[in-house]
Amino acid sequence: AQSVAQPEDQVNVAEGNPLTVKCTYSVSGNPYLFWYVQYPNRGLQFLLKYITGDNLVKGSYGFEAEFNKSQTSFHLKKPSALVSDSALYFCAVIPMDSSYKLIFGSGTRLLVRP
Amino acid sequence: DAGVTQSPTHLIKTRGQQVTLRCSPKSGHDTVSWYQQALGQGPQFIFQYYEEEERQRGNFPDRFSGHQFPNYSSELNVNALLLGDSALYLCASSYVTENTEAFFGQGTRLTVV
Numbered sequence: 767a768q769s770v771a772q773p774e775d776q777v778n779v780a781e782g783n784p785l786t787v788k789c790t791y792s793v794s795g796n797p798y799l800f801w802y803v804q805y806p807n808r809g810l811q812f813l814l815k816y817i818t819g820d821n822l823v824k825g826s827y828g829f830e831a832e833f834n835k836s837q838t839s840f841h842l843k844k845p846s847a848l849v850s851d852s853a854l855y856f857c858a859v860i861p862m863d864s865s866y867k868l869i870f871g872s873g874t875r876l877l878v879r880p
Numbered sequence: 881d882a883g884v885t886q887s888p889t890h891l892i893k894t895r896g897q898q899v900t901l902r903c904s905p906k907s908g909h910d911t912v913s914w915y916q917q918a919l920g921q922g923p924q925f926i927f928q929y930y931e932e933e934e935r936q937r938g939n940f941p942d943r944f945s946g947h948q949f950p951n952y953s954s955e956l957n958v959n960a961l962l963l964g965d966s967a968l969y970l971c972a973s974s975y976v977t978e979n980t981e982a983f984f985g986q987g988t989r990l991t992v993v
Binding site (some may be wrong): 770798800802807808809810811812817819856858860865866867868869870871873880 | 897920924979981
């Protein structure tokens with residue numbers, strides 16, 4: 767079955783420190799990969815995507831993500847966390863099997879403490 | 881640009897009733913998808929509409945149906961509501977090609993009592 771795993775329910779980091787939110791996937795072929803962020807009582811906001819090319823993609827608000835094909839991972843990173851980054855982060859994939867749907871992970875709550 | 885707009889924002893229904901949720905896509909987008917997000921979980925794909933046709937469907941029963949109008953707006957209908965249908969329902973719009981990012985509305989919080 768096609769799936770996305772976010773192994774950490776919550777990530778805690780101090781403001782100013784680097785952060786990593788982990789994501790691995792299990793889908794056929796070479797999927798399209800996405801990160802979204804969700805603030806309380808809000809919909810999902812697009813952060814970044816990997817389609818092809820450079821394994822390091824840069825996105826909104828200083829976030830970046832590294833695609834690793836051999837490890838089937840797409841970890842989200844930021845060099846210096848802000849308190850305002852505290853939110854729920856979702857990794858998602860679109861499998862390259864004529865599928866149009868986003869398959870989401872279960873989400874990781876990021877808590878940045880001052 | 882208003883982005884993706886959904887209505888209503890909150891809704892309370894009784895078991896067995898029917899509900900209709902509405903979505904207006906981001907300007908220029910021609911594809912609308914619906915997702916169900918249960919509390920503490922990631923969104924689950926319900927279906928996607930393009931050119932007024934259901935293009936793909938997730939693992940949801942036939943009680944869930946939809947429609948897309950010529951102006952690309954969409955409705956999600958759920959019949960015979962169950963308590964387990966309580967969730968945040970998210971509408972996402974995009975261009976037809978699958979490698980473009982989807983833009984999400986703020987969602988409709990449905991509570992079934």
